[in-house]
Amino acid sequence: MICVRDVRYDYPGHRALDDVSFGLPPASITALVGPNGAGKTTLLRAIAALEEPIQGFILVDGLDVWEDPRAAHRRMGYLPDHFGLYQDLSARRCLLYAAYAMGISERAADALVDWAARQVNLLPQLEKPAKALSRGQRQRLALAQAIVHQPRVLLLDEPASGLDPEARADLAHLMRSLAAQGMTILVSSHILAELESYCTAMLVLEKGRLLRYQSLEAQAAPARVERFLRLRLDATQDTASLIGWLARAGLAVQQEAADVLHITGVPDDTAQQQLLRNLILAGWAVLEFSAHHPEAPSLEDVYRSIVHGKEERA
């Protein structure tokens, strides 16, 4: 849905983007992370056809954004870091204007305004002037403006700054909901923990260079199957027989002590329940049966491993 190839962008005195290339699949939510000055905002603005790179090309939904920026804009929604609102207009009029300006017909605009306001929990505040809204409500109004025309691609620059914890949770829910409906979302943030709950992939930028595109689903999946069971038996039990019994069931067993075994190879909760049932039915005197899930690496862990891995290679 988004294809970026060899994009280079210079500011006087430094290179903001250095041959950046990546592709994002449809309906994905990608976290754009990196330290201050990494080029996150420049990259988002280049994708939004607001800053023209020196070289390279960017396709959004198959359109070269610099060949036909205006057509590309119709497919995009963009929430800048320092978003703007028409402070003297009511929230409803702000949204109506955004819808009309994106070419929505008057007939469809009212329904879309209500839809967007509902998505960001702003329906009760629709008649208030934008300047009378709280910081968090204004942020949500700006987000509603960005999605009111139901774009295929949504670019968000620090969307959660200024939101309280409850609103952040709502934002995560909204992101998942929009992606489920087919929207491709690229979201930048400093706060990795807030991205963790909804992002499906991560782009790591540093000093204008793309360090890694990492699918978080692929990263998390193998970790979750590596569950680890601890079994403590009555001292009278024949541990060697039990090891053989478990091996015949296709499980890997390690003996920690005379009465303690560690079992791996149990793929999921259902298999774990079945194993416990079988042990009891077979008459094994089990005193303790506990499962340990090695924690899936957090987004921050993945980010650190990528950045540190790069430093070590250097």
Added chain:
Amino acid sequence: MNTANTENPAFPAGQAPFAGLGGNPEFQRNLWLELSAQRLILMPALIAFILFVIISFQGLRVTANVERIAQSVAEFCLTGILGLSLWGMKLAADTLTQEAREGTWDNQRMSCLTPWQMIWGKLLGGTIYTWYGNVILLVIGTLAAAMAGIPLRQIALLVVGPVALGVLLQSASMLSVLLAWHRKGGATREATRFGFVSFLFYLFLFQALSVGFFAVRGARGGEVTLQWWGGTWPVMDFFVLSLVCLALWSVLGLWLAMRRELLEKNSNGPWWWLVFLVFWSVWGLGLGGHSSDTWSICAMFVWTSAYLQLFLAPKDRMAWRKLRAALESRDSRRIRHLWPLWTISVALALLLSVVAIGFALPRNSALDVALFLASVSCFAIRDFAWVFWLFLAPNNRRAEGAMIVSFAVAYLVLPFTVPGVFLPYWSTYSDNPVIPYFFLHALQAAVALILLYLRWRQVSAEPSSS
């Protein structure tokens, strides 16, 4: 609701129909912001109060009669329209500067609004309150002028003139903001400040044009005439028509600048600029006939426009690196988009200089004419090379100030000092001053070119896009 769906009724095929009054959302937004019941009542109430005061004072005079009172009312209306136009000029510039200040300009750039919708949505919508007052004053003023016995043709000119002046100033103030953004590479605060400074220029223009308007009106229009392309024109008619042309060109310029800002395709085409130069050259030629002086004036006008374009164009390292990258990659779209238009003005100015010199040939020797042409070219080379030397510096924050000071020195100090020192020595060898002048100019051009070459080597040493 299914998002991002091609079948969604929110995305009808082709160009989506625009909602809002007059099909222009930007105009409608400005109406929402500018017009309220209180403001709609306040304007006519204020005008009625002032008229009441004028009529009361006039009525107290012994010599008062209906004609005299009507003339006072008409004059007040004309003054009021010019005053409101001045206010509208500030409001028009605000329609853009506020977008930059409030951080909403990016949203507008990403909207589906066409450049025309954006222009008249802002130009008329942002100043709608002043035009509301203008319409009231125009109606009252026209009736009063008719009662005062002013001829119908002159009344028409008195209506068209101020309206054209208002459109000219308001569109020009918006244009100056857009040009400042283009020059600074974005809607930054610095660029907006520059737009405000250029707004002061339009205040002087307003004063000059309105004073001219009153002066022409005072001359009783039809009584004073001028010659234009052999025809005799009443001065007031000619002045008002010229004002209308200026206003139309200003709106057209605004449209072109808005096209570029809204990332329209092929928005950096040279054709409109060429037509503009030809139009005003023809206008100027019509005033003076086909003498060599007239062609020289035309050439000077085009040279001035080239300097103006040079001043308004982005000239820093980034601009050149972008153009260089486009040239290296042979990306014709980017080359067209980035190509500096002052090059066209320079080419046309050189052409006109040759024509002017051709007209001057019968009066002068061929050597003098050739040296004059070479001198003009050296001047241009010196100035352009010097400007680029300043702007291509690694730290060019003070380049503008340095450019203005250096031009002031070059045109106001050097011509009165250097020849005074140099020419007495030359006069012992020859009495023809054209040759030493040419060598002086050539020397300056050579120094400027060497400096630019050294700077260009620095720029070229930076990493390129390839």
